[in-house]
Amino acid sequence: MARRQSGYRQQSGDEESKKVKITKKSLQEALEIFRFVLPYKTLFIAGLILLILSSLTTLIFPRFAGMLIDAAEGKINYSIGQIAGALAIVFVVQSIFSFCRVLLFSKVSERAMRDIRIAVYSKIVTLPLSFFEQRRVGELTSRLTSDITQLQDVLSFTLAELVRQLITLVVGITIIFALFPSLTIFMLSTFPVLVIGAVLFGRFIRKLSRKAQDELANANVVVEETLQSIHVVKAFTNEYLEIKRYDNALQKVIFNALRAAKYRGGFTSFIILAIFGGIIGVLWYGATLLEQNLITSGELTAFVIYTAFIGGAVGGMGDLYAQLQKSIGASERIRDILKEGSEVVNPQPVVERAPLNIYGDITFHDITFAYPTRQDIDVLKSISFHIGAGQKIALVGYSGAGKSTIVQLLLRYYATDRGYISVDGKDIRQYDILSYRQNIGIVPQDVILFGGTIRENIAYGKPSATDEEIIQAARKANALDFIMSFPEGMETLVGERGVKLSGGQRQRIAIARAILKDPAILILDEATSSLDAESEKLVQEALDTLMAGRTTIIIAHRLATIRKVDHIYVISEGKIIESGTHEELVKVEEGLYHNLVKLQFELE
Numbered sequence: 257m258a259r260r261q262s263g264y265r266q267q268s269g270d271e272e273s274k275k276v277k278i279t280k281k282s283l284q285e286a287l288e289i290f291r292f293v294l295p296y297k298t299l300f301i302a303g304l305i306l307l308i309l310s311s312l313t314t315l316i317f318p319r320f321a322g323m324l325i326d327a328a329e330g331k332i333n334y335s336i337g338q339i340a341g342a343l344a345i346v347f348v349v350q351s352i353f354s355f356c357r358v359l360l361f362s363k364v365s366e367r368a369m370r371d372i373r374i375a376v377y378s379k380i381v382t383l384p385l386s387f388f389e390q391r392r393v394g395e396l397t398s399r400l401t402s403d404i405t406q407l408q409d410v411l412s413f414t415l416a417e418l419v420r421q422l423i424t425l426v427v428g429i430t431i432i433f434a435l436f437p438s439l440t441i442f443m444l445s446t447f448p449v450l451v452i453g454a455v456l457f458g459r460f461i462r463k464l465s466r467k468a469q470d471e472l473a474n475a476n477v478v479v480e481e482t483l484q485s486i487h488v489v490k491a492f493t494n495e496y497l498e499i500k501r502y503d504n505a506l507q508k509v510i511f512n513a514l515r516a517a518k519y520r521g522g523f524t525s526f527i528i529l530a531i532f533g534g535i536i537g538v539l540w541y542g543a544t545l546l547e548q549n550l551i552t553s554g555e556l557t558a559f560v561i562y563t564a565f566i567g568g569a570v571g572g573m574g575d576l577y578a579q580l581q582k583s584i585g586a587s588e589r590i591r592d593i594l595k596e597g598s599e600v601v602n603p604q605p606v607v608e609r610a611p612l613n614i615y616g617d618i619t620f621h622d623i624t625f626a627y628p629t630r631q632d633i634d635v636l637k638s639i640s641f642h643i644g645a646g647q648k649i650a651l652v653g654y655s656g657a658g659k660s661t662i663v664q665l666l667l668r669y670y671a672t673d674r675g676y677i678s679v680d681g682k683d684i685r686q687y688d689i690l691s692y693r694q695n696i697g698i699v700p701q702d703v704i705l706f707g708g709t710i711r712e713n714i715a716y717g718k719p720s721a722t723d724e725e726i727i728q729a730a731r732k733a734n735a736l737d738f739i740m741s742f743p744e745g746m747e748t749l750v751g752e753r754g755v756k757l758s759g760g761q762r763q764r765i766a767i768a769r770a771i772l773k774d775p776a777i778l779i780l781d782e783a784t785s786s787l788d789a790e791s792e793k794l795v796q797e798a799l800d801t802l803m804a805g806r807t808t809i810i811i812a813h814r815l816a817t818i819r820k821v822d823h824i825y826v827i828s829e830g831k832i833i834e835s836g837t838h839e840e841l842v843k844v845e846e847g848l849y850h851n852l853v854k855l856q857f858e859l860e
């Protein structure tokens with residue numbers, strides 16, 4: 257439970273950090289993300305021009321509305337029909353502009369976002385494993401989903417609104433200032449109160465709403481945990497407890513949401529009072545001018561509508577500012593990922609890479625290693641050994657001794673800086689990483705199958721494999737019989753929505769994958785859970801076929817299976833403490849291997 261709780265706490269922390277201060281530097285950095293828009297700059301600029309035009313045409317409306325009234329009173333030379341007709345034309349044109357603008361911006365934003373998504377995803381999958389140990393998967397997927405959606409909002413909506421409101425503000429004020437200077441000065445004098453009040457109040461309310469959202473995220477954790485572990489919930493008959501837990505979490509949501517609502521209501525009243533107070537003031541002053549015949553009623557109307565437009569623009573600024581803050585946060589986080597160093601520089605289909613054929617002569621030269629996330633603890637201490645090409649060795653030792661770590665280093669999952677590993681006499685760091693890994697096959701402890709058909713899962717070992725090769729591999733892995741016993745054969749779906757394969761069956765699929773990959777070096781991480789005798793025999797036979805002629809490292813859990821290997825290394829606390837053949841090692845009576853064998857013999 258602690259695991260899941262802490263995960264989500266951090267996520268709500270992420271929400272907090274989504275907002276950053278807008279400074280010149282942060283803005284400049286955020287704008288870097290806009291390089292993804294560059295390929296579409298023509299469309300973007302065209303959209304921007306249309307946006308400016310349509311914003312400007314909106315500003316014609318108040319003036320024309322005023323003129324309409326003046327025309328009705330016979331104070332100007334145009335007829336009502338002429339002005340209404342002109343207005344209608346203006347708005348037909350504007351509606352066409354707006355349509356094109358929305359379309360253009362969508363084209364730009366959709367394409368740019370696809371490019372960013374691909375860039376971020378390519379970066380993520382090519383990063384070294386150590387990166388993934390420092391980040392949570394949820395965090396990375398949220399980079400790809402919510403952060404990029406945030407940027408998309410900016411491109412398709414926020415930016416347009418910002419431009420429109422800035423134009424309304426600047427051009428609107430300029431127009432009324434030119435037309436009605438004294439009224440404008442009067443109106444502007446009421447503004448600062450409104451703006452400062454709105455900004456302060458708005459910020460406070462957003463903080464409260466965020467708290468309510470965080471609580472909602474916490475409530476969602478409960479649902480997610482429960483559903484993920486529904487087996488456990490049912491086994492412990494804790495349905496009621498879980499409902500109660502959800503209810504408690506929702507209580508907190510309600511408490512915070514209502515608190516925020518109270519202030520939001522207050523804010524609304526404040527805005528109504530302030531804006532209408534301002535408008536009443538302006539109307540009062542305007543009416544006085546009208547009474548003195550200093551302006552016409554049409555002009556007053558125009559002025560009031562302009563003021564409403566400008567007020568609306570100012571009111572919307574707070575929200576836009578918050579949106580921009582979020583987007584800058586989002587783009588910073590995306591940039592952070594894009595800046596990380598990939599281990600695979602240029603991912604491309606393996607067949608297109610220069611083939612690297614290694615023999616599989618492996619030497620560990622005095623390797624000492626600590627995981628990047630736990631730098632202070634040396635997990636391996638001065639490990640040196642040699643495996644000749646085609647030899648089979650086994651690593652034996654208690655859980656946590658460092659067996660898997662040895663294999664992970666061979667796979668170059670982690671960088672080594674104390675000591676080095678060579679394959680065929682060359683430091684493995686000097687090989688192209690993809691070509692190198694292409695020469696290593698793994699049959700893991702827990703075989704993970706992707707959702708898809710059995711064929712696809714086997715072909716994962718060699719995506720270019722022909723049907724015949726896949727069937728051959730399945731046959732050699734002793735898997736063909738059970739695969740063909742399914743009505744859909746190779747096309748049988750496995751994984752979450754498909755059939756569930758037994759442990760032994762999954763292992764044989766993994767063996768077929770490895771056979772297809774045909775690597776020089778093979779790593780077998782023995783399953784800890786034992787299979788029934790029949791499955792065991794099928795798997796063992798398949799493994800024997802697979803191992804033939806390959807350098808093989810077996811991480812052994814059941815010692816019975818490794819009697820025949822060329823050499824056994826007994827690992828304890830990161831050191832090789834014994835080594836030799838099975839016959840040699842069992843003779844050492846005080847030895848760990850001897851004891852492990854005795855223990856297992858007694859257990860069995």
Ligand SMILES: Nc1ncnc2c1ncn2[C@@H]1O[C@H](COP(=O)(O)OP(=O)(O)OP(=O)(O)O)[C@@H](O)[C@H]1O
Pocket residue numbers: 389627628629630635653654655656657658659660661662
């Ligand atoms: N990714 C990691 N980050 C930090 N420490 C790790 C990591 N993986 C393993 N360790 C630590 O390294 C030590 C050796 O682990 P390793 O998995 O190599 O042991 P093992 O002998 O393979 O054990 P088992 O037989 O249980 O798989 C353990 O103390 C483990 O906690």
